Amino acid sequence: METTTLDIQKIRIDFPILSRKVNGKPLVYLDNAATSQTPQQVIDAIVDYYSNYNANIHRGVHALSQEATDKYEAARHKIQKHFNAAKSHEIIFTSGTTHGINMVASGFSTLLKKGDELLVSAMEHHSNIVPWQMLAERTGAILKVIPMNIEGELMMDAYDKLLSNKTRLVFCNHISNALGTINPIEEIIEKAHSAGAAVLIDGAQAAPHIKADMQQLDVDFYTVSAHKMCGPTGVGMLYGKEEWLNKLPPYQGGGEMIAEVTFEKTTYADLPHKFEAGTPNICGGIAFGTALDYMNNIGFDAIAAYEHELLQYATRRLLEIEGLKIYGTAKSKTSVLSFNIEGIHPYDIGTILDKLGIAVRTGHHCAQPIMDFYKIPGTVRASFCFYNTEEEVDVLVSGVRRAVAMLQ
Numbered sequence: 001m002e003t004t005t006l007d008i009q010k011i012r013i014d015f016p017i018l019s020r021k022v023n024g025k026p027l028v029y030l031d032n033a034a035t036s037q038t039p040q041q042v043i044d045a046i047v048d049y050y051s052n053y054n055a056n057i058h059r060g061v062h063a064l065s066q067e068a069t070d071k072y073e074a075a076r077h078k079i080q081k082h083f084n085a086a087k088s089h090e091i092i093f094t095s096g097t098t099h100g101i102n103m104v105a106s107g108f109s110t111l112l113k114k115g116d117e118l119l120v121s122a123m124e125h126h127s128n129i130v131p132w133q134m135l136a137e138r139t140g141a142i143l144k145v146i147p148m149n150i151e152g153e154l155m156m157d158a159y160d161k162l163l164s165n166k167t168r169l170v171f172c173n174h175i176s177n178a179l180g181t182i183n184p185i186e187e188i189i190e191k192a193h194s195a196g197a198a199v200l201i202d203g204a205q206a207a208p209h210i211k212a213d214m215q216q217l218d219v220d221f222y223t224v225s226a227h228k229m230c231g232p233t234g235v236g237m238l239y240g241k242e243e244w245l246n247k248l249p250p251y252q253g254g255g256e257m258i259a260e261v262t263f264e265k266t267t268y269a270d271l272p273h274k275f276e277a278g279t280p281n282i283c284g285g286i287a288f289g290t291a292l293d294y295m296n297n298i299g300f301d302a303i304a305a306y307e308h309e310l311l312q313y314a315t316r317r318l319l320e321i322e323g324l325k326i327y328g329t330a331k332s333k334t335s336v337l338s339f340n341i342e343g344i345h346p347y348d349i350g351t352i353l354d355k356l357g358i359a360v361r362t363g364h365h366c367a368q369p370i371m372d373f374y375k376i377p378g379t380v381r382a383s384f385c386f387y388n389t390e391e392e393v394d395v396l397v398s399g400v401r402r403a404v405a406m407l408q
Ligand SMILES: *Cc1c(COP(=O)(O)O)cnc(C)c1O
Pocket: 033, 034, 095, 096, 097, 098, 099, 125, 127, 128, 173, 175, 176, 177, 202, 203, 204, 205, 225, 228
């Protein structure tokens, strides 16, 4: 790909796992929407933490504790800067997107009353459906669904009609992990605000591809997982507007989140600590910061341009295969190709691809309502990261052809 400014071969050297073999074949890793691989720089940050300054934070007077605290808080500032949040205490460290969404859903149980309405998009990951269903059950609020069309785009006319003065919260992913659709979140947020509703955007799938600007979006809550953007598992971020984080009650009680505790009454710590009970994933938070540095060094504009080319190429090549159907054909999409071959179960294709060293995901991708919509049990999903290449797409295409030949 001549038009790209990225030196992919150089980038690939940063990811030790990309040079391993699987079933005797060079690994072709195309399951990035489930988790991305980790560059040496991030692995080094993890090793450095445990080798040199492992200590609990915010409490010790000793040098190691101070060093760990400084690095952890520096990571929070990196995250704040990356997502352009107005204040660093609007960045809450979480264990990931699922944790962040549950924090907000749980907090809203004290703010909702019977008959209040919640709007969810038809293309959500289960982690942006189930916590809200639990909330609706607890409060008597009503969950309504913003429908999508056959291309996998939200129907904005229907959204307009669903919004009313009863709507309290709207939640939607920025990019669908099952279809790759980039949702028009600017419009979703603006319209929700006009109706007086707050918005939570699940950014888990967007954060590896798009640099979202919290202040420009004027979003109320935004969640991400570090492991989908070159960071470690078990850490993520919840962005919340200060006014909302002040309104919501704490999610968990424990150490670190208090101002004063007596058996009669406890007062809570200021933001962000109010939402960070217990010892956090200190090393993970620091390594998340390193992952952001790594990706910003490459540059999100260059990443987006390259991944767009790769997606176009892969779409064109896969569609050359007879009987292959792609799910998710939105005009605005990125880096995810969900497909099936007529008459063949996706799991069988995935199994054969694995034998060839190609890692894809098969199944419902934690988004069963989407599969129900298309009346299919699941799909084969190839999802790309900036370290993938056209040559790997070619290996995928010949692997799928081979699977078809064996299974038909
Ligand atoms: C991966 C993903 C999640 C869940 O993230 P966890 O890291 O498992 O908490 C939620 N939503 C979307 C869109 C995702 O891609």
